[in-house]
Amino acid sequence: MDHSLREAARQWTLAVPAVSAFISSLVRDFQDRDDILQETAVAVLHSYDRYDPARPFVAWAMGIARLQTLSHLRKKGADKLVFDSAAVDAIATAIAQDSAMDARLEYLHDCARRLDPDATELCRLRYTLDLKPAAIAERLGQSANTVAKALQRVRDRLRDCIEHKASALEANP
Numbered sequence: 001m002d003h004s005l006r007e008a009a010r011q012w013t014l015a016v017p018a019v020s021a022f023i024s025s026l027v028r029d030f031q032d033r034d035d036i037l038q039e040t041a042v043a044v045l046h047s048y049d050r051y052d053p054a055r056p057f058v059a060w061a062m063g064i065a066r067l068q069t070l071s072h073l074r075k076k077g078a079d080k081l082v083f084d085s086a087a088v089d090a091i092a093t094a095i096a097q098d099s100a101m102d103a104r105l106e107y108l109h110d111c112a113r114r115l116d117p118d119a120t121e122l123c124r125l126r127y128t129l130d131l132k133p134a135a136i137a138e139r140l141g142q143s144a145n146t147v148a149k150a151l152q153r154v155r156d157r158l159r160d161c162i163e164h165k166a167s168a169l170e171a172n173p
Helices: 003-026 030-050 057-075 085-113 117-128 133-140 144-171
Strands: none
C-alpha cells in the first residue's frame, strides 16, 4: 500500500464517526445510511489526491458525504429533502467543529495525565470541586494570589501541550 493510500485510510478512519453522524442526521433508514457511508468512503479514497492538507480533512470528507447523500436520495426518488442545502451545510459545519473539539479534548486528557501531582491537585480542587482560588489557598495554607498564579501556569502548560500536539499532528499526519 503506498503512502498516499495509507494516509487516506488513516484520515478516513478518524473521520468516520463525524461523517456517519452527519449522514445519520439527514437519512433515517439505517441501510441507506450504511450505503451512503460506503459510497462516501470510496469517493474519498478515489479523490484523496485532490485533498488539500492545509484544510481540515473531516470538513472535506463531509463535503463529499453531502454530495453522496444528495445523489443517493435523488436515486431513491426522495427529491423532497427534509433540509434545504443551507441547513445541510450548517449541520456539516457543526459536526466538523465538534469533531475538532473532540480531538482537542483528547489532547487535554493526555496533557493533564502528564501534570505533576501538585498541579493535578490544583486542577482537582479548582475544576472538579469548583473551589475558587481563595478557598484553595485556605486549604493549602497559601495566599490566594499564589494559587491564582499557580493555576494560570498550569493552564498555560496545558494550552501549550495541546497546541504542541495539534501542530505535531498537522506537521506529521
